[in-house]
Amino acid sequence: MPNTETKITREKFIDALNGDLSREYQAIIGCVNYSQVLKGAAYMNIAGELAVHAKEELDHALAVANHVDYLGGMPSVTSLPVKTSEKAEEMLKFDLENEKETIAHYRRRVKQAEELNEYAIAESLRTILVDEQDHLIALATALGIDAPDPGIAN
Ligand SMILES: [Fe+2]
Ligand SMILES: [Fe+2]
Numbered sequence: 282m283p284n285t286e287t288k289i290t291r292e293k294f295i296d297a298l299n300g301d302l303s304r305e306y307q308a309i310i311g312c313v314n315y316s317q318v319l320k321g322a323a324y325m326n327i328a329g330e331l332a333v334h335a336k337e338e339l340d341h342a343l344a345v346a347n348h349v350d351y352l353g354g355m356p357s358v359t360s361l362p363v364k365t366s367e368k369a370e371e372m373l374k375f376d377l378e379n380e381k382e383t384i385a386h387y388r389r390r391v392k393q394a395e396e397l398n399e400y401a402i403a404e405s406l407r408t409i410l411v412d413e414q415d416h417l418i419a420l421a422t423a424l425g426i427d428a429p430d431p432g433i434a435n
Contacts, residue, residue, distance in 0.1 A: 289393040289396050289397060291352060291353075291397060294352065294390075294393055294394070294397060294399075295349055295352050295353070295354035296354075297386075297389075297390060297393065298345055298348055298349050298352070298354070298390065299349055299354065299356065299357040300357075300386070301345050301383075301386055301387065301390060302342060302345045302346055302349065302356055302357045303357050303359055303360055303361050304361055304379070304382065304383055304386065305338050305339075305341045305342035305345060305383075306342060306357075306359070306360035306361070307360045307361040307362070307363055307379065308334070308335075308338040308341075308379060308380075308383065309335055309338045309339055309342065309360075310360055310363045311363045311364075311375070311376055311379060312331045312332070312334045312335035312338055312376070313335050314363065314365060315328075315331050315372045315373075315375075315376060316328050316329070316331035316332040316334075316335060318365075318367075318372065319331070319369050319372060320369065321369055323369075324369045324373075324423065326423070327373065327419065327420070327423035330419050330423075331376070334416050334419075337412050337416075341409045341412065341413075344405055344409065345409075348402050348405065351402075370424065373420055373423055373424050374424065376416075376420050377417065377420040377421060377424065377429075380413055380416045380417040380420060380431075381417065381429060381431040382431070382434075383413050383431075384410065384413050384414065384417060384431040385431040385432050385433055385434040386434045387406050387409060387410045387413060388410070388431070388432075388433040388434070389433050389434040389435070390406050391403050391406045391407055391410070394406060414428075417429075417431070
């Protein structure tokens with residue numbers, strides 16, 4: 282039987298958190314760009330929300346970097362690539378996809394933190410998940426769709 286879930290170790294957990302940190306940097310950059318580039322009366326509400334998201338993503342990055350350092354790792358300094366577009370709907374779809382990925386990863390990370398008995402980290406990641414879910418809902422609402430289920434990453 283194929284087993285996609287390999288047992289978590291502290292080393293693997295640090296690497297995974299650093300992946301999350303790079304995704305948070307991507308979110309900061311994306312939100313800074315999209316919040317200013319979005320044009321059109323229909324999108325001004327979400328543009329304002331994205332400026333708020335940018336600051337929340339920075340808080341997430343600081344929290345995740347704190348966990349990596351606590352675990353004895355070096356927090357990452359690289360962002361995942363950020364897609365840009367001149368088209369409002371495309372921008373929002375890029376951001377929605379990123380939020381989905383982010384949620385799927387944090388869902389897995391909470392389970393891994395608990396497996397390692399790192400309950401305080403699990404708690405911190407849960408509060409980040411609450412924000413990410415709000416981000417997902419705001420983007421889906423702006424796109425006029427139901428919030429998709431991100432599932433859970435391997
Ligand atoms: Fe975030
Ligand atoms: Fe987010």
